[in-house]
Amino acid sequence: MAEDFDVDVLVVGAGPGGGNAALQCARKGLRTVLIEDHGEIGTPVHCGECISDEAVANLRLNLPPEVISKRVKGIRVIFPDGTSKQLTETGYVLEKHLFEQWIAQSAVNEGAKLSLKNRLSSMERIEKDGKFLGWKCDGKGDIFPLTARIVIDASGVSAVCSKFVKLGNNKPLNEKGKVVAGMQYELADVPTDGYLDFYIWPKYAEKGYVWMIPKCDGRANVGLVTEDRPRAKKALDEFIADTHFNDLTRQLPQWKQKGSPTFGGTIPISGPFENTHHDGLMLIGDAAGFTSPLFEGGSHLALKSAVFAAETAKIAIDKNDMSKEIMARYTSLWKAEFPPYEKILKGKNALFELSDSEMSLMGSCFPDEMSDMGIIGKAMVGVRLLFKKPGLYFKKVVPAMLAFGYSRAKFYGW
Numbered sequence: 001m002a003e004d005f006d007v008d009v010l011v012v013g014a015g016p017g018g019g020n021a022a023l024q025c026a027r028k029g030l031r032t033v034l035i036e037d038h039g040e041i042g043t044p045v046h047c048g049e050c051i052s053d054e055a056v057a058n059l060r061l062n063l064p065p066e067v068i069s070k071r072v073k074g075i076r077v078i079f080p081d082g083t084s085k086q087l088t089e090t091g092y093v094l095e096k097h098l099f100e101q102w103i104a105q106s107a108v109n110e111g112a113k114l115s116l117k118n119r120l121s122s123m124e125r126i127e128k129d130g131k132f133l134g135w136k137c138d139g140k141g142d143i144f145p146l147t148a149r150i151v152i153d154a155s156g157v158s159a160v161c162s163k164f165v166k167l168g169n170n171k172p173l174n175e176k177g178k179v180v181a182g183m184q185y186e187l188a189d190v191p192t193d194g195y196l197d198f199y200i201w202p203k204y205a206e207k208g209y210v211w212m213i214p215k216c217d218g219r220a221n222v223g224l225v226t227e228d229r230p231r232a233k234k235a236l237d238e239f240i241a242d243t244h245f246n247d248l249t250r251q252l253p254q255w256k257q258k259g260s261p262t263f264g265g266t267i268p269i270s271g272p273f274e275n276t277h278h279d280g281l282m283l284i285g286d287a288a289g290f291t292s293p294l295f296e297g298g299s300h301l302a303l304k305s306a307v308f309a310a311e312t313a314k315i316a317i318d319k320n321d322m323s324k325e326i327m328a329r330y331t332s333l334w335k336a337e338f339p340p341y342e343k344i345l346k347g348k349n350a351l352f353e354l355s356d357s358e359m360s361l362m363g364s365c366f367p368d369e370m371s372d373m374g375i376i377g378k379a380m381v382g383v384r385l386l387f388k389k390p391g392l393y394f395k396k397v398v399p400a401m402l403a404f405g406y407s408r409a410k411f412y413g414w
């Protein structure tokens with residue numbers, strides 16, 4: 001029966017999630033094909049490119065030197081009045097396109113087949129005597145049509161399989177969630193002390209933030225994520241014009257030969273999708289809505305969900321059972337490990353209900369180093385706030401504070 005199918009697993013999209021899903025599946029001996037719509041992996045880059053040591057260790061990644069741009073010390077959160085507090089948690093800024101190419105190449109080295117310029121555009125159920133067996137997949141590119149026992153959707157924010165697969169009532173598997181815009185420039189000769197600077201300045205980034213992510217050779221990604229999508233570029237230009245970045249040169253990143261110096265993309269912000277599995281299907285990474293709600297990082301979650309999906313695929317293939325009951329294991333695995341989305345979201349919403357001055361006042365009550373803010377540290381922040389402005393304490397500042405806590409690397413935060 002297995003041999004009636006072209007492959008065991010079709011992975012759709014060769015971002016960090018898809019590349020790692022293909023790598024993990026191939027390592028487990030599954031016949032795996034990884035397809036990518038673009039002619040090259042990793043470009044255009046749509047990422048600030050940072051990943052924490054905690055993530056690298058959790059994923060057991062042995063990063064080769066060429067994918068690393070810079071070692072960094074952690075993040076510094078800068079409040080609207082300039083008050084800054086740091087969270088020392090070391091990590092890397094990557095050359096993200098090279099990182100993604102490295103993962104995909106590792107998958108190929110383990111036996112996966114990589115097919116560029118292939119875009120999935122439909123999926124049809126294959127059943128026998130009412131039992132689900134797999135998918136007939138079609139699209140644009142030389143690999144199609146293709147039959148696969150399992151499809152792993154790693155198509156990023158476009159979340160293609162959620163549209164192709166219909167439930168019994170002919171509704172799509174998931175309704176489309178909300179997205180925010182992220183946009184950045186690469187600037188030259190940017191001063192840095194090795195921290196990623198995150199400016200929570202609603203004036204420029206509504207319900208988002210502005211970042212400076214330092215890279216090697218004095219380069220840095222300076223960008224923002226905002227809910228005000230139409231104004232994203234204008235707001236970023238204004239931020240640069242109003243700050244010490246004003247005199248710095250905007251240059252094309254190494255992977256870009258011509259065109260506008262801006263680069264970016266969209267980020268899902270509605271949280272994990274209601275359905276992250278179905279018969280013979282698992283959604284991973286951005287295609288499942290896995291991004292951290294406060295700082296919107298998603299690479300770690302994409303890479304880790306790929307591990308859970310591959311584990312589940314192996315079990316399903318071994319049991320010769322691709323039913324959604326087996327695939328449910330995938331959803332249980334990520335649910336047991338991923339950060340509490342609703343709690344962070346509640347904190348983020350509380351944070352953005354504060355005025356700029358309230359936000360700065362809250363920031364001033366944090367210790368200078370936030371990484372070792374245990375229960376006592378948090379209580380002290382509460383006491384300081386009560387003392388300075390009791391009304392603010394009761395204005396949901398506690399969930400806002402907790403959102404910072406949950407956005408730490410150990411909770412997949414950046």
Ligand SMILES: Cc1cc2nc3c(=O)[nH]c(=O)nc-3n(C[C@H](O)[C@H](O)[C@H](O)COP(=O)(O)OP(=O)(O)OC[C@H]3O[C@@H](n4cnc5c(N)ncnc54)[C@H](O)[C@@H]3O)c2cc1C
Nearest residue numbers: 013015017037047048049050120156182285286297298299
């Ligand atoms: C401006 C910006 C900055 C960010 N900064 C950070 C950061 O610093 N750190 C961090 O952790 N996260 C960051 N993120 C989020 C991070 O980039 C994503 O969470 C991550 O890339 C998700 O990985 P993925 O593999 O799920 O999807 P993606 O990286 O989006 O990959 C999906 C792939 O699927 C392909 N594809 C789509 N449809 C099809 C199809 N039908 N057939 C075949 N292929 C298809 C696409 O071409 C793409 O290559 C940022 C995002 C943005 C927009």
